[in-house]
Structure formats: C-alpha cells, structure tokens
Amino acid sequence: MKKSSSYAAIPMRMVGPVNIVGPVLQEELFVPLATFETPLWPSTTRGAMVSKSAGGIKVVVLEDKMTRSVVAQGPDAEYVANVAAALKGYKEELAAVVRTTSRFACLEDWHIQIVGNLIYIRFEMTTGDAAGHNMTTKAADVLLEWILKHFQKLQYVSISSNFCTDKKASVVNGILGRGKYVVAEITVPREVCMRLLKTTPENIVNLNIKKNLIGTLLAGGIRSANAHFANMLLGFYLATGQDAANIIEGSQGIVHAELREQALYFSVTLPNVIVGTVGNGKHLPFVKENLAALGCLAQRKPGQNAKRLAAIVGAVVLCGELSLLAAQTNPGELMQSHLRLERMELERAE
Amino acid sequence: MKKSSSYAAIPMRMVGPVNIVGPVLQEELFVPLATFETPLWPSTTRGAMVSKSAGGIKVVVLEDKMTRSVVAQGPDAEYVANVAAALKGYKEELAAVVRTTSRFACLEDWHIQIVGNLIYIRFEMTTGDAAGHNMTTKAADVLLEWILKHFQKLQYVSISSNFCTDKKASVVNGILGRGKYVVAEITVPREVCMRLLKTTPENIVNLNIKKNLIGTLLAGGIRSANAHFANMLLGFYLATGQDAANIIEGSQGIVHAELREQALYFSVTLPNVIVGTVGNGKHLPFVKENLAALGCLAQRKPGQNAKRLAAIVGAVVLCGELSLLAAQTNPGELMQSHLRLERMELERAE
Amino acid sequence: MKKSSSYAAIPMRMVGPVNIVGPVLQEELFVPLATFETPLWPSTTRGAMVSKSAGGIKVVVLEDKMTRSVVAQGPDAEYVANVAAALKGYKEELAAVVRTTSRFACLEDWHIQIVGNLIYIRFEMTTGDAAGHNMTTKAADVLLEWILKHFQKLQYVSISSNFCTDKKASVVNGILGRGKYVVAEITVPREVCMRLLKTTPENIVNLNIKKNLIGTLLAGGIRSANAHFANMLLGFYLATGQDAANIIEGSQGIVHAELREQALYFSVTLPNVIVGTVGNGKHLPFVKENLAALGCLAQRKPGQNAKRLAAIVGAVVLCGELSLLAAQTNPGELMQSHLRLERMELERAE
C-alpha cells in the first residue's frame, strides 16, 4: 500500500440545536453532520428550528441487537432440521460459549432457515456500547465451531451467509431486527408549519402518501418509505465514527404523518440504526470530540451511551426529512433553495 | 449553525496497484479508500495482487444515465393516460426544454407509471461528467412546469416521487438503470487462487451460490448477491468526493463465478454506480488530488472522465469482494485476519 | 396416468350486476366467480351494488403485452454487451422472425440485463386475444435460435430465464409490464358509502393507508398494496378458462383512495392482468358460456375481446376490494358476516 494524503477531510458542521424529549434524553443539542452535500446543513437546521417551536421531538429506542448468520450443510433436510430442533435445548450452552468471547456480547436468540440440506442460523446478540459487527462475528465463529463439533455430519460453509444481513438491501433486518429500533415523533402546530416550513400540514400528509408510500411501492422499494433518511444518517455516521456502509439498512425506514386536529403529526421509524460509542474509528480525535459533545462518552451502564446516540440520530433524521418534504410540496422551491444554498457555500469557501 | 471541527478526517490509504484492462483503460493504478474499517485496505490489496498475477481485471461500462421522477395528478386515470400517450409526441420539445437548463444534460427517455389518477414520470438523462443529481432535478423542475402548462387539468404533487429512486433500497434502478452499469471480470488460475487467496476455485464458486445467491434470497434481498460491495464503494466514494449515500443503490449488484476448466471465473456486476468528476465536493483539495492521481481530471470528451472513474471503482469492488469471499471459505480465517489487521493498525496508530 | 373424476367442480356463481363505464365498455354485467370461498360472492355483490348507486366503475386498459426472457452466455461481458448493442440494429429482422411463428404475435420491444458473461433478453410482444404464454415461448424459441446463429460465441442457457417472469413474485412485471395494465375507479357519494358499505369515506381512506400501504411495506411486500385482489382474480380466472397461476403477478396491484369533497374516490390499479379469450381452456363448455355471457367472443379486431375481459375483471376486483375494506373498518364485522355467509352457504348446500 502506498501512502498519499492520509485523511479524507469531509466538510463537517454542527446543526441545531435539536430539541429532544422522551424517555432517553431531554435536551437541546447541536449535532455534527459530515457531508459533501452542504445544503443538508441549513435544511436540517430548519427542521431543528421546528423541533424547538413545536415542543421537541420525542424519541424512543425500542430494541437493540446485532446479528450474524452462519451457514452449514448436512446430508439432507431431515438432518439439518434435527439440528435446528436440538439447538433449542442448548440455549444455556450457546450463551456460555458467547460469553467466553467477550465481556459484552450476550446471546439473545436465533432464527433458522433451511433450504434443502443447508442450514442458515442467524444469531442475535446485545453488544453493549459497540455497534457489534466484530463482536458478533467473533462469537459466531466460536458458536459455529461448537455446533460443528456437536453435530458431526454438519460441514462448514461460511461464517457469514447473507441472512445476517450486513450492508445489503433486504427485508430480514426490518422484520427480525438489527441495530437499534428508533422512533422519533413531533406534533407541529399549523402556525409553526406555515411559518417555518412554508406549507400546510395537509400538504405534507398528502406528499408523504403519494411520494413516500405509493412512490416507493412503485419503485419496488422495500421498507423504505422516506425521502432521504440516508443523507442524515451518512452525515451523522461519518461525524461519529460509525461504519457508514450501514446506512444501507438504516435507510430502510418509514415516515408516518397525519393530521391531528389542525396540527401535523409527523414520525420517522428507523428499525435498523447501527451505531456504537466504542470500536473502530472511535479513537479518532474528531470522533471523540463529537461523541463527547453529544454526551455519549459518559459513565453509564453498558449500551446506554450507544442508545443515547441512536436516539439523537433519530431526531436528526426527522429534522432533515421534515424539511425536505416541506420543500417538495412547493413547485420550484427545492431547486431554488438548493441552488441558493450551494452558492452561499461556495462563496463562503472562497 | 455552530462551528466545531470543520472536517471529519476519515483515514485514507492507497490500495493496489490494481491491474485494469478492457475497453475503458489498461493501467496499473493505486486507488484511494477512506474508511474507519481499516482491515479493508489489506483485504482489497490482496485482491489487487490477484489482479496482477491473473492478467488484469477486465472492466466494461455498459450504460450511463441519471434519473429523476416527478408526480402529478389529474381528474382520473383516463386523463393521465392520455397525458402519457401525448407526451410521446413531444420528445423533441422536452429535449429542448432540458437543454435550456444545462450545457450537459441531455434527455434520453422516460418511463411512466399510473396509479389511479396519479402519474409518475421518471426522466432519464445523460449528464456529462457530473453524477447529475442536481442537473436532473433542475431539468425535471422545468420539464414538470412545461407539462403542467400543456395539460391544464394536471396538478403538481412533487418534484421527486421516489420512483427515481435516490438512495433507497429498490428494484427500479436495477431494471431501468441509474448511474453507470459496470461489469468487472477476472479469470484466476488455480495456482494463483491457492497461493494468494488460500482457497480453491471450487470453494469460491460454492460459497457464492450458498451465501451470495441463496443467502440473499432468504434475507428477502433485492438484487444484492454480494458480500460487501458497499464497503469498497463507500471508501472510494468518500475518497473521490462522491455523494456516498448512493452506495445504497450501488450495493445492489451481483457476483457471478464459475469454473472454467481448472480456473476461477469471477465477475462483479454493478448496475448503479453513481459517480462524477465535477460537482459538489470535487473542489476539495484531497478530492482533486485523488481524482488527478486516478487520471480522471484529464481533457476528455464530456462523460469520459466519469466513465473512467466508474471503471476503476468496478475493479476495486472486485478486489475487495474476491478477497473477502476467499477468507470466508476457510473456518476461522475471517476473524483471525480481521483481528490481526486491526491490531496492526492500532499499533501503527500509536 | 390414472383416471379418477375427470373434473374438479368448483362452485361458481354470477355476481352483480356490475356497472362499468369508460372507454372500453359501458354496460351492466353479471360476472362469474368460481371459488371454494363462498363469502366472496355476497361481498363482491355488495361492491357491485355500490357501482350501480355511484354511477359506475370507470375502467381503462393502458397497455397490453406478453413477455418471455431467454438467457445465453458468451466468453465475457464485453462480448455480450456487443451483442446487446448489435441487436438494436436488427429490430426489423427480429420482428420478421416473430411473424413467422404466428399470425398474431408481434414483437414490440425488448429489455436486456447483463450479469458477468450472461445475457438475459426479455422480449415483449402483443399476442392478439390470447394471453400469449405459448405464443411468446414459440417466438422466443425462434428468436433465440436466430441470435445464437448470428453471434457464434453465444451459447444457449435457457429458453426461459425468470426475468420474464411468469407466476413468481417479482418487481419486473410491474415496472416493465406484463399482461394488461388496468385501472378501475369510482367516486362513491358519502350517503351511498354509509348506506351500502356501513362506513365513512374517511374510514376507508384511513384503512387503506395503514393496512394496504404501510402494512404491506412492513411485510416486505412488493407492489401489493391491496387487501385481496387475488381472491377476485382467482374466481374470475377459473370461471373464464385463464391460467390462474397468473394471479401471482395479478395480485401485485395498488389501491389508491382519497376524499373528494365529501365523497370517496377509490381506485384499483392492476398492471399485470393476464387474460385471453382464445387458447388453453377456452374450448370448455362452461368457459365458452361465460365468455359469451360477458360479450367477449364477439367479432372484433384482434385483442379487443381480451381487452374487454381485462376491463371487466378490473371492475370486479374493485367491487370485492371495496367491500372487504369497508367491512374491516368496523370491529367484528368481518368475522360476523363471514360466519353468517358461510352458514347460509352450508344450509343452502344441504
């Protein structure tokens, strides 16, 4: 390998303050987003202004797990089905095996799929404050070794079988879970909607149905009823040292909006937020600084810092999504503001 | 917005040299990858070593377009169906409308979907050396204005309707195209396979079937028969100033491998590589430096620099994919090498 | 093969009359549905009553084609890409080849996908009044033979490659078309909605969003935003001699409903209705009788009888869908009416 510049210096800025409420945290926070697409900053900031005027974004984190699936093969379907059945009796042993590999990994459950003589086993674990890719791979390695030893007609096929599934567009993560399941909600008074977002609650509800729901269905989209979750996730993941390729599953989330009396109820549901506060990338100075600024390097019980981080990104995703949808309800606005903002950035850059 | 560190400094290194052949370029190149997941570098470099020993990776770029879809509504399905039919007669006018918006945008075709009284129009354009997000949005803006003026019972719904679709997991981009359609192939002699990849051609073919093809199907994956295209795409996109959220469609590609006599035929097909050499991010010094080092800032006909960039990333994706699959054929290897490499990186970092 | 009963006698009844308007036909018709699930009859009939009270169901048929895809392989991607490019110059020759195979088959277009050294070619044809499975297979057979002869390094892989795709859950048929693209719509006055459907327009709109749109997305559903299109399609296909396995693509359709002033706008969009009035099954006496009763055996230009049949089934699907959704807006109604209707059927059967 040849050295060149040793860092890609991605432009980064704090947006906010975002007003977050709910069981995980109640604070106003500035949030870092690193991106080449600089109009993302003012757009997300507009959403943050709404969060302030509308009493805050309520965020809950419902589930938390990391997964890895292995695949092995037996002589026939009956044999691998018997393995699947027998494993149910070894819950304790398998959990103990996992504990030997890490202080934090904890085996919670597994799901099995059988195809002919192939058996796919998707292990689910909690992994403390780590996103958990490596922790679960390490654990799966030892689990698979244990299983191959106990069922001697099974043969190794792969430590990773795509039924996990990591960084690929699929449905399994949405249904069985992977990462943190985050829901962020806000109720925006009509007056705030019109003043800050330049549109009506009805227009946003209508757009969400015709674009995010029906438009996605037409595209053959899977569990991706949103405009651009990916942009906020990417900016936040890069700024906080996450493996940003996980925006692929992260982007598969749903906007649900409806009228509540005269106000706008607006929610983003992200079943697959994969973030951690320890692990690869977290030792970099700018990452440490950002995690500290977000209050995610505090002394807390294992998993609580990462949970807080997930809640924050949920709120930021809501800010950016709401602002873009609002812009798209008005003909011409998206392009005009985009061009204006880019011009501003360029001028500032010069 | 509050300032903090103004850059996220993502670790970056040149991997290679990658040996590329075929109609787009014939060169050995070092390629920059920016990532927090540093084992990606030696792993991709191993693939690059194979490219050298096996006579090069042959890359072709088959198609090139950027898309944007709008949505409007009429009184009923018959009306919007008539609009769809009438538009076929305005090909020249619409192309002229697009030309008013940019020197480079060129309308190639469009596809329409009708749902009740809603009409979704997905415009396809070439956009020179730009990835083309903004260029197509700007053009779509004017196209939609033109259409609404000519069909007076149509009403604006949205400038972007998710049938485009940008940065979301869907099937439409694979079938109708978005970005550059890249195929990279190599034939690896058995001896090279065993020496550099520590496995047999048979093992890789077998793993690809059971993991990338069947495993992905089980996961409810869509057009994503690969192990980790996303990792190489992300590293390359960040290093070259691309909108890295487009790894979402980029990751939807297919590995096809088979035995050819005793050798391994191995290919990666990426129908949705979205890259440019001009536009947002391209003015940053490290990006300029990288694009120049890759030979993608030369005086060429519009589109040729971006095409070259797409061919290069196709080859890099092949390197990383081949190396990881090889590792996964051997029990324990993935984790052991991963841990070893991370340790090396940490030591180097200290 | 051993003989037993030589017919499966599926219970069949005429439902209606369904009031149909629009460019294809303007009539009131009784429509046959064959099913073991007898509550389908009164439920669909309730929808038909709405069609009468609300001024008719307006049906349009937007497109019409049948498809078959072949797959071949070449030495590498460049070769098959050159084949793909060269074929564009042989449009006339290929169309002539198709004409040698049938009086009715007419080649309209094709779409190509390349994966490594594999080339998948999806031919689109019109097939007169036949659904066209066999006609397109026969034509594809000769087309493939022609292609293999002209491109000598291509090798046969399969006459059918699943990119067609026939009778399998996929997205390609929705996006590129297969069968007839049917949209049926109705505007139901609030009073009719409340009297006949026992619910409000708001409730149906709301249910459609939360069940058909969001619920389907959660299920990892693809282009299937409906409650039970499959039931009406099956009953109708069996009664009219269609290949009923095509309910698989047929079921992938979308309900779009919204308030129009105080009334309910309700539409069903079925992009893949695969029906014919000639071909397998059409010589059976009960099929002939039903097709005649529906006015689909008249002297018309080729394709017009099948188009009429497609329009009719679109209207029937609307009737059944609207009635079931209405029932589901009311707690307990679905089950109670289901049980009551089954009891009636059983009593009648005894």
Place this chain on the structure above:
Amino acid sequence: MKKSSSYAAIPMRMVGPVNIVGPVLQEELFVPLATFETPLWPSTTRGAMVSKSAGGIKVVVLEDKMTRSVVAQGPDAEYVANVAAALKGYKEELAAVVRTTSRFACLEDWHIQIVGNLIYIRFEMTTGDAAGHNMTTKAADVLLEWILKHFQKLQYVSISSNFCTDKKASVVNGILGRGKYVVAEITVPREVCMRLLKTTPENIVNLNIKKNLIGTLLAGGIRSANAHFANMLLGFYLATGQDAANIIEGSQGIVHAELREQALYFSVTLPNVIVGTVGNGKHLPFVKENLAALGCLAQRKPGQNAKRLAAIVGAVVLCGELSLLAAQTNPGELMQSHLRLERMELERAE
C-alpha cells in the same frame, strides 16, 4: 346474484405414481391435479417416474402455523411500545382467549412492528387440520377486543393489517413462517437423469443457478428461486379443495441442486404451503374423494392429515419442477413437447 352453470368444471387427472419416503409417509401415490394447462400432467408424471427410479422423494415438514395480524393505534410510539412490552406478560391470558374461540386454535407466539404511533401484531397459531384462515381471524378478533379493553388509549384500526400477510407477494411469510414448511429432496443417479430427463446433472445444476437464482434476482424476485412451483400448487390446491389464492405465498420457494459425485441432488423448499383437510370446500364430493384417495381423511391426531397433505404436495412440486428444468436445458425441447402434448390433449378431447 344470478345463477348460471353452478360449477366450473376444471379438467383433472391423477398423475403418478409418486414415490414418497421420509418421516411423514412412505408410499407410492397417484395425485390429482386440476388445470387448464394439460401439459402439466405428462410433465409432472415424468418427474414421478424419476421418483420411482431414484428411490423416492424424501419429504419433511418442518413447521406449521397460520397467522393473522391486527393493527391498532395509540397516542404515540412510547405508548404502543409499552403495550408491546406489557403483552409479553399476558401470554397465558391471550392463549386462554384463543382457546375460547375454537377447539383447535392454539396461540404459539406473536411478532410486533411499530410505526410511529401504530402497532401491528402478527399472531401465530396452530389450527389442527384446518388451513386456518377463518380460525385465526376469529381468534384475532377476540384477541384484539381483549387488547383494546386492557390498553384503553389504543384504538381499533383493522382486524387485518397486511403484515399477516395473506395472498400477497411479500417476504414476511418466508422469514416468520405461514403454513407448513416443506422440503422435498431426491438424489437422481446420472443414468436415470439421462434416460428419463434427457439431460445431465451438470446441466440442471447450471440452469438452476443461472435461471432460478440469478434470473430471479434480476427480476427483483423475492424468495422465488424456482421455475413454476405455482403450476403444481394450483393444480393440487384446486383438486383438494384448498383456497388456491394461497399459491401466491406458496410459489415463494427455492430450488437447491448440486452434484453429489456423479449424481444429481435436487431439492425444493416450500416454506409456505397452506393446506387443510377440513374447512371450506372440503365437503364437496370430488374433494372428499381426492382427500380420501390420498389417505388424508384418516383417524389421526389433529394436524396429521394436513401435514400428510403438505408432504404430498411437496413431492408433486418436486416432480413438476425437475421435469420442466430438464426440458429447458435442451434448446427447442420445451416448445416441441408442449405443442405435442397439447395436440394430444386436443385429439383426446375431440
């Protein structure tokens, strides 16, 4: 409703004998298929001949459940998340509620998805020898009533929410299960393959990869790696009184084939076979006769007759799939045999 012919008389014939082995049954059986597509009979019979010459098709039935999902809404995500958590403590109560609705329904588990303030609950039950659509709907009705009473801020949205999902193309049924999970396998000696199927094991393995696996991925297919499971399922479901619209989930299955020394290992995996021996349609004389001939009306423990029926259809699907794939490996064979068989049928019919 108007009466016309009261039955759709679908042509039906016994194919076989199919040789079945494995834990569910060891017998040679003739199996009824009702279809308009009469070439299905000799084609499936050819597969049956292979079953005889190759020592039988081994069938296992791995799981068995029916599902229904309801949807309700609360004030916000936190509230519905608390409902989801609280329900875990009511497993006994909910199971008791289900028992009040049927002698056979037994609540096994449930899965929950939350979207904003919406909660989707997918109940899984065993339902004895019934396919269980109505039994689970009836149980879900009472379960939802119970839940709404215990969590007073929840409101009814729908008794059926498409997360079930019934008769629609989706991924959820494959991952979480719905119906019976059937795997059928055979090992065909090379000599038998060449004599009866006119092809080699290598050709079938190769075709399966390029058509069923890669071709399906290209089509945006979901969990549907097969050529025509739907045809055999439809014929069998119609002949045995099943709700044949369930071929939609039934068709989502996977062929896995590989070489074992010189022989062909060939398997079909069908995770969603929805069949019963009691319920709608089962009182019809031809259905009774067929179920009796298949040995599925015997005195057995609840669920065992339906399990036997599922095993039989798994074997029949294998017969038809193997025969068609074999035909498609040879250029021209599919069409020629199809035409010959149709001609034979027509002559016989006259």
